[in-house]
Amino acid sequence: MKKFLFSLIFACACLLPAHAQWSLGVEAGMSVNSLTYDTGYFYNMHYFSRTGYSLAVPVQYSFKDWFAVRAEVAYLQKNFGYEVSGDGAGIYEFTSTNYLDIPLMARFSFGGKRLRGFLDLGGYVGSWLSGHETGRSYITFSENPTGGDTIFDTYTAYDYSVKYEFDKTRDNRFEAGLLVGVGLQWQVTKLIGLNISCRYWYGLTDLQKNYMRNQTPRYHNTFTTQAGVMFTIPQK
Amino acid sequence: MKNKIIIIFLLASVTGMLNACREDAPQLDNPRYTLYMNSWEKTFDTFWNAMNNNYVFWSVDPTDWDAVYDKYMPLFQELDENPAEDMDAFAEQFSQVEEYFKEMTADLIDGHYNLQVTVNSAEGLEFTISPSSAKQTEREGYMENRILAFYAGWTLANKNMIADGSLTEWLSYVPQDLVEGYVWGSGLLEGDIAYLRISTYAPSITSHIGTGDEADDLMQQYFGYIDNKEDLAGVIIDVRGNYGGAVADLKTVLNRLVNEETVFAYQREKDGPGRLDYTPWIPQILVPSEEKVRNLNVPVVVLADMNSVSMAEHTTFAVKAMPNGTFIGERTFGGHGTYSADNNAFYTSHGGYVSNYMFTMVTTSTMTKFIDGNVYEGVGIPPDIECPFDYEGFLQGIDTQLERAITFIQTGM
Numbered sequence: 001m002k003k004f005l006f007s008l009i010f011a012c013a014c015l016l017p018a019h020a021q022w023s024l025g026v027e028a029g030m031s032v033n034s035l036t037y038d039t040g041y042f043y044n045m046h047y048f049s050r051t052g053y054s055l056a057v058p059v060q061y062s063f064k065d066w067f068a069v070r071a072e073v074a075y076l077q078k079n080f081g082y083e084v085s086g087d088g089a090g091i092y093e094f095t096s097t098n099y100l101d102i103p104l105m106a107r108f109s110f111g112g113k114r115l116r117g118f119l120d121l122g123g124y125v126g127s128w129l130s131g132h133e134t135g136r137s138y139i140t141f142s143e144n145p146t147g148g149d150t151i152f153d154t155y156t157a158y159d160y161s162v163k164y165e166f167d168k169t170r171d172n173r174f175e176a177g178l179l180v181g182v183g184l185q186w187q188v189t190k191l192i193g194l195n196i197s198c199r200y201w202y203g204l205t206d207l208q209k210n211y212m213r214n215q216t217p218r219y220h221n222t223f224t225t226q227a228g229v230m231f232t233i234p235q236k
Numbered sequence: 237m238k239n240k241i242i243i244i245f246l247l248a249s250v251t252g253m254l255n256a257c258r259e260d261a262p263q264l265d266n267p268r269y270t271l272y273m274n275s276w277e278k279t280f281d282t283f284w285n286a287m288n289n290n291y292v293f294w295s296v297d298p299t300d301w302d303a304v305y306d307k308y309m310p311l312f313q314e315l316d317e318n319p320a321e322d323m324d325a326f327a328e329q330f331s332q333v334e335e336y337f338k339e340m341t342a343d344l345i346d347g348h349y350n351l352q353v354t355v356n357s358a359e360g361l362e363f364t365i366s367p368s369s370a371k372q373t374e375r376e377g378y379m380e381n382r383i384l385a386f387y388a389g390w391t392l393a394n395k396n397m398i399a400d401g402s403l404t405e406w407l408s409y410v411p412q413d414l415v416e417g418y419v420w421g422s423g424l425l426e427g428d429i430a431y432l433r434i435s436t437y438a439p440s441i442t443s444h445i446g447t448g449d450e451a452d453d454l455m456q457q458y459f460g461y462i463d464n465k466e467d468l469a470g471v472i473i474d475v476r477g478n479y480g481g482a483v484a485d486l487k488t489v490l491n492r493l494v495n496e497e498t499v500f501a502y503q504r505e506k507d508g509p510g511r512l513d514y515t516p517w518i519p520q521i522l523v524p525s526e527e528k529v530r531n532l533n534v535p536v537v538v539l540a541d542m543n544s545v546s547m548a549e550h551t552t553f554a555v556k557a558m559p560n561g562t563f564i565g566e567r568t569f570g571g572h573g574t575y576s577a578d579n580n581a582f583y584t585s586h587g588g589y590v591s592n593y594m595f596t597m598v599t600t601s602t603m604t605k606f607i608d609g610n611v612y613e614g615v616g617i618p619p620d621i622e623c624p625f626d627y628e629g630f631l632q633g634i635d636t637q638l639e640r641a642i643t644f645i646q647t648g649m
Contacts, residue, residue: 040264040289040509044583082507088584093507093515133516140503140574140602141520141550143484145442151584162516167295170512204257212511213302214262214288 021062022233027195029054029226033078035207036219044086050094052077054224060107068107070120076101076201078220090152093135095164101126101201103179113187120181124201128173131164170208175220177203191234196227264289264509268579273594276333279353280312283337283595290587291346292504292573292603294511296611299343301511308336327361334363341367345614347545347571350598368571368614375542377566377624383543384415386477387435389630391417394433396633402426407454411439420451422458425638428469429645430461432489437481437547442488455488462492463529470535470645473551474638476565480546483574490554491525493536498522500557501550503574503602506587517605522554535648536561537641541625542616545569550604552617557607563620564641570616573600 034049056074063069076099083092105122138155147154166173183197203220267286273279284305294301315333320326333353341351347368355361372378379385394417397403408421420441421433434441444451461468471493502517538555540548540563549568555561575581575588581601582588588601605611612618621644626636643649 036258038261040261041266042509042586045508045586084584086583087580091584135516137505137515137518139518139520141483141486141522145440145482145484158518160516160518165516167512169295170510206259208510212288213305214264214285216261216264216509217259219258 020235023058023060023062023193023230024233025058025060025195025228025230027054027056027058027072027226027228029224029228031077031079031222031224033080033220033222035080036203036217036221038216040216044084044088045082046085047080047082050079050081050096052079052096054226056226056228058228058230060230066109068109069104070107070122071102071104074101074103074124074126075099076126076222076224078222087149088151090150090157091136091138093133096132097164098129098131099126099175100129101175103201105179105181109185116185116187118183118185118195118197120179120183120197120199123176123178125174125176128171128175128207131166132162133164134161135159169211172205172207172209175203175205175207177201177205177220185230191232193230193232194227195230197225199224199226266582267590268582268592270592273592276312276315276329277309279333279594280309280336282592283351283597284309286590286597287599288511289509290506290582290590290597291344291511291599292506292514292587292601293344293346293613295514296603296613297343297345299341304340308340311336330355330361330363334365337363338365341365342370343367345570346573346599347569347614348573348575348598348600351595353595356593368569371614372542372569377542379627382625382627383477385627385630386541386543386625387415387417389627389633390476390635392633393630393635393638394421397425397635403431405457407450407457408433409444409449409451409454411436411441411451420454422454422461424461425472425642426469426646428465428467429642430458430465430468430471431474432458432472433474434478434485434489434548434551436478437485438479440482440485442482442484445488459492459527462532468532468534470537471532472537472539472638472641472645473555474539475544475548475551476539476541476637477543478540478545478548479543480548480571483547483550485547486550486554487522487525489551490522492528493532493555494522494524494558495531495533496524498554498557499607500554501572501607502605505585505602508586514603520550520604522557533560535645537644538563539565539637539641540568540617540619541566541637542569545571546574549617553604553606556617556620562644563617564623564644565619565637566622566624567616567618568612570612570614571600572604572613574602575600 031052031054039045054076056072058072060068060070079096081094101124103124105120107118107120109116109118111117137158139158142156179201181197181199185193185195187193201222206217267282270282320329344367351365404424406423408419418435423431425431499519501520504514504517507515538552540552556563585601590597623637623640629636
């Protein structure tokens with residue numbers, strides 16, 4: 001079903017008359033990512049969003065001055081964290097996840113010759129490349145039986161910073177999703193344009209494989225802001 | 237312009253449809269506070285989900301928990317479809333329920349796992365299941381009442397060694413009046429080997445330190461051997477037949493024996509409702525005592541056997557991790573997790589113990605791996621030098637395992 005719908009999107013673009021103009025560029029920016037994740041009765045684990053960075057190499061094919069198809073190779077951090085409240089206050093973890101994403105989108109632009117606004121609609125596929133976890137836990141065998149009320153009155157804290165170890169049963173390293181973005185492009189010269197944009201990446205794939213009954217899914221929601229430059233490849 | 241708007245609308249609609257691809261989270265109820273388990277189906281469902289979210293060993297346990305649901309939910313539903321008409325029939329149904337729970341949990345590897353199911357409205361309808369205890373009966377060397385035979389044999393051997401002078405300066409304390417020989421004790425073997433006997437870590441030895449009582453006396457004597465005895469040849473820590481107890485006692489017993497911070501194991505806990513949601517492995521570190529007087533470089537031997545469980549096994553891990561440490565005896569029981577018998581412990585460990593009005597499920601909140609990278613849960617720690625329980629020897633008042641430890645310290649072999 002998903003393949004059919006993606007195909008439909010590109011069929012619409014392919015039926016349009018050609019106005020061939022290739023562009024290539026580079027963009028960099030920052031990301032703010034959060035998880036959609038209902039922890040249920042693990043309610044004293046509070047997940048929060050974290051920032052990261054993004055780097056992309058876009059290539060764009062303009063059919064018309066108002067319509068283009070754009071693809072990117074994007075390195076994107078989708079970070080998140082949790083902290084524990086109540087009896088476990090002080091326990092926390094920051095997780096950094098690094099993705100290589102290939103977004104594919106339709107770009108609709110409007111405005112004047114130099115300054116134009118644009119709207120992007122599309123989707124992406126990608127791969128979870130690596131990750132890192134930093135956090136604070138406690139050493140069980142450091143127990144001080146006369147300690148106080150909080151976890152770190154009773155146990156010695158342990159700060160960790162470790163490479164994320166993938167679990168092949170649980171971790172889904174493939175991801176796909178939808179995206180929408182808006183931005184502005186300033187055409188400096190006929191061949192060089194500067195742009196700034198905001199984009200929302202809506203993950204459709206669970207971070208986990210379907211490995212257990214009554215599984216709680218987790219999805220990325222990523223907001224990126226990026227700036228870049230596009231070079232139009234001159235036609236012969 | 238119209239075409240542009242139509243195309244944008246179509247694409248937006250398609251992307252909107254794809255939005256429906258996200259799965260909803262299941263409704264998860266905290267089994268610790270689940271009420272109205274007024275059917276066998278609800279009881280099974282609560283138990284199954286309690287295990288699904290709180291059992292810490294899913295990454296290594298062989299039990300197919302989804303297959304358990306598929307097989308046993310229909311069986312519990314069938315019980316509800318044929319309700320008992322009187323107490324005798326209900327008791328019969330309850331026996332069937334016990335069999336189902338035994339089958340479901342038979343292969344669980346948690347060495348501490350214990351499930352008690354009680355029907356509060358019906359006196360006497362209660363059962364307790366311990367898969368690890370059941371599995372122990374299949375082990376080579378198992379004999380019924382072996383623990384009692386051990387304590388009787390150890391007591392006789394201890395008296396013999398005191399009588400013949402091979403054990404001197406013997407001080408002891410009875411932490412719990414269970415059987416003769418169930419003691420904490422310290423003394424000198426062969427005049428130059430410090431010997432510490434710990435039958436249990438519950439109650440805690442640490443709670444007696446500094447009190448001036450007999451338990452404090454024997455521990456201060458043990459500390460004195462480590463700190464001051466000039467010709468100390470070695471140390472033997474005997475945790476055979478010790479079912480475990482207070483985590484804090486590990487430092488008390490061992491932290492004078494390490495010369496630097498020593499990682500002896502790693503533990504991880506749950507950090508989410510998924511079966512494979514874990515914290516990173518956290519190193520468990522034995523830190524040298526601040527009261528340490530000298531660095532010891534003598535052999536340290538831990539004696540353990542198939543009835544050494546939990547804290548007794550962590551003592552074994554810690555000694556094995558020492559550069560001069562050796563484990564002599566038998567493969568231990570295989571219960572290495574830690575837990576607190578308190579529902580509120582969930583809010584720090586996010587797994588483990590569950591107790592409600594229908595069942596109490598004792599399961600640990602931590603999973604342990606040794607420094608060699610292996611998880612020995614449900615398996616037991618293998619000895620460096622195997623020396624099996626010698627029933628015939630004990631009958632004659634000879635502790636062959638202790639003698640083997642003495643020989644090792646004296647000869648290195």
